[in-house]
Amino acid sequence: MMRSTFVLAAHSLKRVRVIVVAMAAVLVGFQFLLTQVAVVLDRNQAFGALSSIVPDFIREVAGPSMLAFMSFSGIVALGYFHPIVLASLLGLAIAIATEPAAEVESRFDDLTLTRPVRRAAIVSRTVIVLVVVEAGILALMALGTWTGLTCCTPATAQRPSAALLGSLALSLGAIVWCWGGLALAASTVVRRRAVASGSTGVVALAAFLLDYLGRMWDPVSRVSPLSPFHYFEPMTLITGAPLNGRHLAILFAIGAAGTAAAYIIFARRDL
Amino acid sequence: MQLSAIHCERLGKRYGRLTALRDVSLDVQAGEIFGFLGLNGAGKTTTIRILLDLVRPTTGRAAVFGADCQTRSLDVRAKIGYLPGEPGFYGDMTGEATLDLLGRLGETPVDAAWRRSLCDRLELTPADLRRRIREYSTGMKRKLGIVSAFQADPPLLVLDEPTEGLDPLMQDVFYDLIAEMRRRGRTLFMSSHVLPEVERVCDRIGLLRAGELVLVAPVQDVRSLAGRRVRVSFHADVARPVFPADCEVIDVQPRLWDLRARGPIGPLVSLTAALPVADLDVQMPHLEEVLRKYYAGGASEKSEVRSQKSGGVR
Numbered sequence: 001m002m003r004s005t006f007v008l009a010a011h012s013l014k015r016v017r018v019i020v021v022a023m024a025a026v027l028v029g030f031q032f033l034l035t036q037v038a039v040v041l042d043r044n045q046a047f048g049a050l051s052s053i054v055p056d057f058i059r060e061v062a063g064p065s066m067l068a069f070m071s072f073s074g075i076v077a078l079g080y081f082h083p084i085v086l087a088s089l090l091g092l093a094i095a096i097a098t099e100p101a102a103e104v105e106s107r108f109d110d111l112t113l114t115r116p117v118r119r120a121a122i123v124s125r126t127v128i129v130l131v132v133v134e135a136g137i138l139a140l141m142a143l144g145t146w147t148g149l150t151c152c153t154p155a156t157a158q159r160p161s162a163a164l165l166g167s168l169a170l171s172l173g174a175i176v177w178c179w180g181g182l183a184l185a186a187s188t189v190v191r192r193r194a195v196a197s198g199s200t201g202v203v204a205l206a207a208f209l210l211d212y213l214g215r216m217w218d219p220v221s222r223v224s225p226l227s228p229f230h231y232f233e234p235m236t237l238i239t240g241a242p243l244n245g246r247h248l249a250i251l252f253a254i255g256a257a258g259t260a261a262a263y264i265i266f267a268r269r270d271l
Numbered sequence: 272m273q274l275s276a277i278h279c280e281r282l283g284k285r286y287g288r289l290t291a292l293r294d295v296s297l298d299v300q301a302g303e304i305f306g307f308l309g310l311n312g313a314g315k316t317t318t319i320r321i322l323l324d325l326v327r328p329t330t331g332r333a334a335v336f337g338a339d340c341q342t343r344s345l346d347v348r349a350k351i352g353y354l355p356g357e358p359g360f361y362g363d364m365t366g367e368a369t370l371d372l373l374g375r376l377g378e379t380p381v382d383a384a385w386r387r388s389l390c391d392r393l394e395l396t397p398a399d400l401r402r403r404i405r406e407y408s409t410g411m412k413r414k415l416g417i418v419s420a421f422q423a424d425p426p427l428l429v430l431d432e433p434t435e436g437l438d439p440l441m442q443d444v445f446y447d448l449i450a451e452m453r454r455r456g457r458t459l460f461m462s463s464h465v466l467p468e469v470e471r472v473c474d475r476i477g478l479l480r481a482g483e484l485v486l487v488a489p490v491q492d493v494r495s496l497a498g499r500r501v502r503v504s505f506h507a508d509v510a511r512p513v514f515p516a517d518c519e520v521i522d523v524q525p526r527l528w529d530l531r532a533r534g535p536i537g538p539l540v541s542l543t544a545a546l547p548v549a550d551l552d553v554q555m556p557h558l559e560e561v562l563r564k565y566y567a568g569g570a571s572e573k574s575e576v577r578s579q580k581s582g583g584v585r
Contacts, residue, residue: 113324
């Protein structure tokens with residue numbers, strides 16, 4: 001099974017290489033440029049001025065993370081939780097994870113699964129591609145940040161620690177893996193990619209909004225732990241709090257559960 | 272006792288309330304070329320997909336060379352080369368990349384010389400194989416599908432509408448390929464709507480109607496059910512005789528007899544010996560004439576079928 005898994009994984013990676021390289025280039029560039037934005041703000045002593053103009057009630061609602069964000073570290077760290085960056089990586093993960101449904105829809109699996117290939121190889125292939133692509137992009141993002149900090153940042157700047165950047169990348173990776181696993185499970189149930197990706201996307205949007213509201217409104221805060229985004233707390237990290245291992249484990253466990261469900265469902269269903 | 276290449280035992284498949292297959296039992300012997308017929312929606316593709324473990328049966332079981340299609344699916348699929356009715360090729364892949372990928376998914380490497388030979392015979396040039404499949408015509412896609420099914424040289428070939436989209440010359444090439452597979456001892460299980468093709472290449476046929484197997488018989492036996500069409504024309508008016516018992520009268524006129532002879536036509540020829548015969552035209556029976564009756568259905572055909580089914584090898 002391993003040989004056919006890797007053959008299929010190489011094939012899938014080849015098919016997505018253009019979009020992955022393009023997205024990686026954009027995100028790496030963004031990470032690098034954020035370090036330079038932070039340099040400019042720091043040089044102009046803008047962080048203090050920025051925090052002073054924030055009204056007290058907003059400061060109260062946002063909490064200490066608001067102040068932490070308005071710092072050199074916070075601006076550099078933005079690249080690991082900016083909503084657009086998050087949405088892009090989640091979108092890519094969902095696109096990759098729904099390949100099994102695409103193959104059923106296109107009948108490509110009539111060609112591959114009529115060879116001596118286990119159905120589990122299809123799911124394993126998707127997991128490999130998801131992990132390789134997302135880990136690769138995160139690593140390149142970290143490289144972009146490190147390059148910006150190393151080559152083009154004054155020594156006096158209050159750089160984020162490697163531990164903070166590592167925690168942010170790991171946290172981002174965990175939420176992406178979580179939704180990738182859920183999308184994979186959806187992909188093994190349905191016969192059309194659009195249904196799998198669309199339904200996962202809608203659920204992710206609802207979960208994001210649930211968590212967002214839960215952070216601002218008590219009645220919703222009681223149910224916001226149902227959202228995986230509840231366990232994605234980059235703003236807490238930039239205030240200096242340590243990475244919450246329990247939250248990380250929950251995100252990885254959700255992704256793992258989705259993946260396990262995908263193995264079971266795909267093994268039993270009619271194609 | 273030799274293992275059947277395909278053994279289906281009371282195979283059934285239901286999709287909710289819809290019964291796609293009902294109690295299908297069938298044996299295809301190794302080295303045989305078996306034609307699997309039926310109208311659209313009869314259950315042919317469902318049967319094939321059960322053999323390939325793409326679909327799981329509701330009842331019964333299927334086996335290929337003794338290996339259960341569900342519990343030993345990998346072993347089964349290692350022995351099958353499959354041509355789908357509509358191959359799901361990716362348009363942005365080249366023909367060569369597609370063949371390479373599918374070849375690498377087998378248990379043994381594809382013989383490059385054999386693949387080249389297949390491509391040459393089907394007139395798929397290296398330039399064609401370097402082009403993306405979205406640029407292929409229907410016939411070229413079908414040829415690519417044939418190569419992908421045959422390239423691993425499997426002992427069993429399952430082909431769904433293999434000549435669809437092929438021009439007449441390519442069809443002849445395909446039939447030559449089938450003949451070579453027969454000489455090499457390969458088994459072919461092919462689904463086709465082209466009855467002349469089935470008649471030409473198949474040893475036996477099975478016919479599905481509404482999910483039930485209503486006929487399994489050698490092609491020759493089925494053809495003989497149709498009888499031969501005999502038209503006798505005369506120079507002068509002749510009286511209507513008493514025709515032999517196995518002669519069905521289609522039309523009788525003073526100078527023309529239009530008959531169907533289900534047995535030897537010797538007695539009929541003897542009948543005309545003293546008559547002013549102008550012409551005698553005997554048309555060989557075709558499968559289509561018999562199968563149309565089975566396609567249409569009816570209880571009377573089933574009783575006839577049962578005697579034919581007993582002629583199927585188990």
